Amino acid sequence: MKGFLTAFSLECKKIFSSKGFWIFAVVILILCLIVTATFRTLGEMLEGMDESVITGSTTDATPAQLAEAYREQLAQYREAVANGDVEVKWYDTTETRYKNMIAIYEYCDQHNLNPSKLTYIGSVSSLRMSSADYVTTMSQITFAFATIMAIVLAARTFAGEIDDGTMRMQLTRPVKRSVLLTAKHTSVFAAAMTVGVVFTVLFMIIGAIFFNASTYDVILVDAYQNVSVINPYAAILLSLLFSAVIVEVVIQFTLFIGTFVSKTGALAIPLVLYLFADTVAQLLYSTGLPWVGLFTNLSWISGLTPSGAPLKGMSIYTMMAITTVWYALFTTVNYIAFEKRDLK
Amino acid sequence: MEDFSEIGTTSQLSEVFGEEFADAQVKAKTSSVPETEERVFQPFLEVNGVSKVFRKGLSRFTGKGNGVVALDNVSLTVGKGEIFGVLGPNGAGKSTLIKVITGLVIPDEGEVALEGLHFRRDKEKFMSKVGAQIETPVFFNKQSGWWNLKYLADLQGGLPEQRIKDIVEIVGLSGRIKSRVGTYSMGMRQRLGIAQAIMHKPQLLVLDEPINGLDPDGIAQVRDLIRQLRDDYGTTVLFSSHILGEMQTLCDRVAFLSKGRLVAVKTKNEIERGTGDTCILSVVCDEPNRAATLIQQKFGYRTKVQGMTLYVEVKGGNTAEINKTLIENSISVVSFNVKTRTLEELYKELTR
CATH class of the missing domain: 3.30.70.920 (Lrp/AsnC effector binding domain/regulation of amino acid metabolism (RAM) domain)
Incomplete structure (x- = not known):
């Protein structure tokens, strides 16, 4: 354990003493502040405007009435499917969506909640942002950049150090390879999370000062119509947790790629996949290639919204299982391959 | 031209290595013998039946399939306090042998042991006794020489700052130690490489082509440093070089490698007498x-x-x-x- 802590602190020292890290962090901050200024300006423009005009929601119906309306729509949909008027693919998102909406309105009815005062996780309740909406949005933007930063750092600290020979120098010290690999991995994770969490806290402060304090509770619904409502700040924490999972998996994947290719490949492949794989997978998936779902989908958070995961018909639990299997594979290969690897 | 005039004076080395190496020093001095007589060494480093084939692709990890034979059943023993040279043409397997000894290359067969410590089982204890400089010294170029030494010292388990300062002085880098390594000349990198290899007072010093890039003065200073580490502090030295004269001057024994095979091990006297019979x-x-x-x-x-x-x-x-x-x-x-x-x-x- 002592060996790991020493190696970990040295790796952190290496990252935090590099100019690249700070430049990246400052760039993220500047971009986020530009977005902040835009939101603030938008908020001022919408000041005094009626909420229903902003959201487009004009219904005065009760949750029970809305649930009943969705039940009717579901029945009509099923009838259309039975008559062959609607073509159903191997997955049926429409049915899931109707069921989720019914479950949400029934929940609101049972718990005396106003559905127009609720929002979904990862989304904003109104264009006139509340502080929670602002923090949620900025946290997502920050973590998207922090994940890119994690890819760059992981490629540099593993494949990069093997390429330039500095790994050789480190391995002639009395430290186990597995310990060094773990230290490198965790230090990159710590660096990316530091940026993500510190900035999120900063945005919470900015949000409290410059944005509307009234917040909406967040409703969660899974593919099996289990519904719960949580505080918006608890939702931000949940969102942070899911972001941490993405960062962790992406780091492990970058190290995995670095086991087989040089630094350039270890940087480019994860970066391209992170930026484009989800979109490509969604396209392939919706055009009838369900197996694509096995290769991507880290957006767990979307599995808790009524419309469900981007890869339709897949529950959050399926996404978690797929991610876990891939993560275990990457981890196992990384450790075994690094133990057996020759450093010429 | 590199100025090595400050490398390794006796008093400086004594200050750094003196106390903890007292036993080794006494032993080394007691066992010192006239140059013409053969030294007798206790076995220290043992390389037993080491073979290595470099493969490409996934075969690297499976250890099966064809590839380039780098080492073929190499066995040798290096004595405690011995200066042991490894000689051979390019591609003979010198660097591979040195990398196997320092754990950078995993042998397909065979094992390496240091005073009974087997690398595979006791890597940490094994490597705590070893100082190594492999091929061209590589450091974090954007950091200073001091930062690099401190980093490696911490990875070693921590060394007093004064020790690092003393070592820096011994290798004659005091004036430039705070500069970025990227601005160092080849000779300065070699000096920094030697500093990181000896700063934790290793019992086995492994040097792969340590005099590459050095001018004649630098070579002489490194030679004196190696000899002094052995003679005064009992450090065992294993090094490879292309410079035959250095081997003949410095080594107690020389191993000859060719095409991955150990073809002969000759003592200093055998070499000086005309290399045998x-x-x-x-x-x-x-x-x-x-x-x-x-x-x-x-x-x-x-x-x-x-x-x-x-x-x-x-x-x-x-x-x-x-x-x-x-x-x-x-x-x-x-x-x-x-x-x-x-x-x-x-x-x-x-x-x-």
Whole structure:
């Protein structure tokens, strides 16, 4: 354990003493502040405007009435499917969506909640942002950049150090390879999370000062119509947790790629996949290639919204299982391959 | 030109290594023997039946399939306090052997042990006794020399700052230690490489081509440093070099590698005596062809006649007997020269 802590602190020292890290962090901050200024300006423009005009929601119906309306729509949909008027693919998102909406309105009815005062996780309740909406949005933007930063750092600290020979120098010290690999991995994770969490806290402060304090509770619904409502700040924490999972998996994947290719490949492949794989997978998936779902989908958070995961018909639990299997594979290969690897 | 005038003075080394190495120092001094006598060493580093094939693709990890044979069943023992050289042409397997010893290359077969500590089982204990500089020293170029040494010292488990300062002074880098390594010359990198290898007072110092890129003064200073570490502090040194003269001057024994195989291990005396029991005899006489026939018949040695000169490759024999035979057979000998092989000739022959 002592060996790991020493190696970990040295790796952190290496990252935090590099100019690249700070430049990246400052760039993220500047971009986020530009977005902040835009939101603030938008908020001022919408000041005094009626909420229903902003959201487009004009219904005065009760949750029970809305649930009943969705039940009717579901029945009509099923009838259309039975008559062959609607073509159903191997997955049926429409049915899931109707069921989720019914479950949400029934929940609101049972718990005396106003559905127009609720929002979904990862989304904003109104264009006139509340502080929670602002923090949620900025946290997502920050973590998207922090994940890119994690890819760059992981490629540099593993494949990069093997390429330039500095790994050789480190391995002639009395430290186990597995310990060094773990230290490198965790230090990159710590660096990316530091940026993500510190900035999120900063945005919470900015949000409290410059944005509307009234917040909406967040409703969660899974593919099996289990519904719960949580505080918006608890939702931000949940969102942070899911972001941490993405960062962790992406780091492990970058190290995995670095086991087989040089630094350039270890940087480019994860970066391209992170930026484009989800979109490509969604396209392939919706055009009838369900197996694509096995290769991507880290957006767990979307599995808790009524419309469900981007890869339709897949529950959050399926996404978690797929991610876990891939993560275990990457981890196992990384450790075994690094133990057996020759450093010429 | 690199200025190595400050490298490794006795007093500086004593300050740094003195106390903890007292035992080793006494042992080394007690066992010191005149240069002409063979030193006797206790086994320290043992390399047993090490083989390595470099493969490509996934075969790297499976250890199966064809590839380039880098080491083929190499076994050798290095004694405690010995300076042991590894010699061989490019691609002979020198660096691979050194990387196997330092754990950078995983052998397909065989194992390496240091005073009973097996690398595979006791890597941390094993490596805590080893200091290594492998090929061209590589550091974090954007960081200073000091930062790099401190980083490696911490990875080693922590060293007093004063020790690092002393080592920096010993290798003559005090003036530039706070500069970025990226601005260092090759010689300065070598000095920094040696500093990181010796700063934790290793019992085994492994140096791969440590004098590459150094000017003659630098080479002499590194040579003195190696010798001093061994003579005064009992450090065992294993190093490879292409410079044969260095090997001959510095090493107690030299291992010759060729195409991944260990072809010979020669002691310093064997090298100095003419590298063992083979010599070339050149005889100028009146009947070189008859003399050649006589020698071939009686001794079975290979001969070659060029003009009036007869060359004889004498193996383990007494050259006086040959002279006597020629005289007994009424052959007039004008000159009789024994030429032992130089290390270079031996190197060429063994690594051919």
